[in-house]
Amino acid sequence: MTKIQKATGSNGDYVDVPMRVRYAETDQMGVAYYANYLVWFEVARAELCRVRGFSYAEMERKTESFLVVAESFCRYHRPLPYDAPFVVRTWIRELRKRTITFEYQVLADGSDAPLAEGYTVHVVTDARGRPKSFPVDYRQFLEG
Amino acid sequence: MTKIQKATGSNGDYVDVPMRVRYAETDQMGVAYYANYLVWFEVARAELCRVRGFSYAEMERKTESFLVVAESFCRYHRPLPYDAPFVVRTWIRELRKRTITFEYQVLADGSDAPLAEGYTVHVVTDARGRPKSFPVDYRQFLEG
């Protein structure tokens, strides 16, 4: 019955995940605080996994593999006010044996000019943080 | 084209707002950190306003009225793991001249046994924090 916030667009390459700026996410400048973009990126890449056929939560649990963030980058073009609807468009830039890089664009509804854009690089590790190879099954999901 | 996370149920009394636990919202116990429930409550009452016909963001802007939180309470029954879908059911317990009280239940999909429940009491103030009366138009929206 309930409809969870989820990806609404996907062309095989990218996935669009709609969200809204929460009050908690604003700061006294009246716009979304800069660290929250990284949170939105995380929500978007989990959704990308779901669109590709698996749950990131389940991958962590079943294979004891974790996508530990090694690098994050964000360029902020225009601020987002409270309650503004927006989309995080995300895709995989590079998938290697032990690393994966996601790219993101924060888009206003119906526009292709990004309000922000960035990427995150992840290393696949076990529960103790030791690098390992991407679990085969899940790798195939991501390769689509 | 995009479908924002929004209320999916409403019987005139309450509104159901679906969400998912974000990775950012978990803590090292592996479940949602307790302060985040108050964030979810905020998202839910903004959605309740929308269902009743107005945007809380717009009310703040147009009438310079703010619903400042005076009290918050939450009872936590069962924890929520990462990525778990859930619903925040919210309704108005009391609407007075200068205060409003919202109640909330955090529900697992398809269950009526709350995982958590709580309330928030708000005082209507101007931009400087001085108490004022609820803007008439918006009050009528809330009274439905």
Added chain:
Amino acid sequence: MTKIQKATGSNGDYVDVPMRVRYAETDQMGVAYYANYLVWFEVARAELCRVRGFSYAEMERKTESFLVVAESFCRYHRPLPYDAPFVVRTWIRELRKRTITFEYQVLADGSDAPLAEGYTVHVVTDARGRPKSFPVDYRQFLEG
């Protein structure tokens, strides 16, 4: 060499933990967002444990005991602007076999009129969330 933010006052009963409002913690009203008070409460009770002679982190690790939050309450009297220094005064209201209740006051520097006050009730559980008794050693620390 480094001086971590830590308790600066303690009369055997309560512990005072100084902090400052972070930019990230403000919202577009220009003051600290209400859910962050619960985060400050958490920082303060960890510091109370330290003053009483143990680290909560270590207790979790060594005894596999967790103080799961069962209830939270906060009353907000006056808002806190960005960068404002404040103290969270905390003490144990009740320590029982399987539960513990902390009380908190958020105080401006040099004032005894709380800007906010609240409490949290915790249940002692094992790693799977099953209730258990308070680890004896740590209980004695808290009874101090």
Added chain:
Amino acid sequence: MTKIQKATGSNGDYVDVPMRVRYAETDQMGVAYYANYLVWFEVARAELCRVRGFSYAEMERKTESFLVVAESFCRYHRPLPYDAPFVVRTWIRELRKRTITFEYQVLADGSDAPLAEGYTVHVVTDARGRPKSFPVDYRQFLEG
């Protein structure tokens, strides 16, 4: 009487700001969630301003100038567990007419091998987000 978390080292070039990982800042991997590093960076640059003789809060208020984040980057080398004490070392890489770049290192106590490092680029704007020049007085403080 209270001692706020503040810079403990400064050689004219950099400022060291000690902190601890909050429970709220951990995620289910048991370490600090990646977006929180940007929050720590913010706390550190506010402290750098204080060491240089002014309060960023006051600068915003008195000159209606804002250091809007235009870019953020962080490389994560080793994770930080709950309650771990650490230092954010911060310095100004570049101060231009309308932009400023801060650099950061997250250091474990008594070690010079960064656990993480990054930078943020800021544009000086007025309250409406329009670029402007750095307020002269404050610029001089920073050039200190």
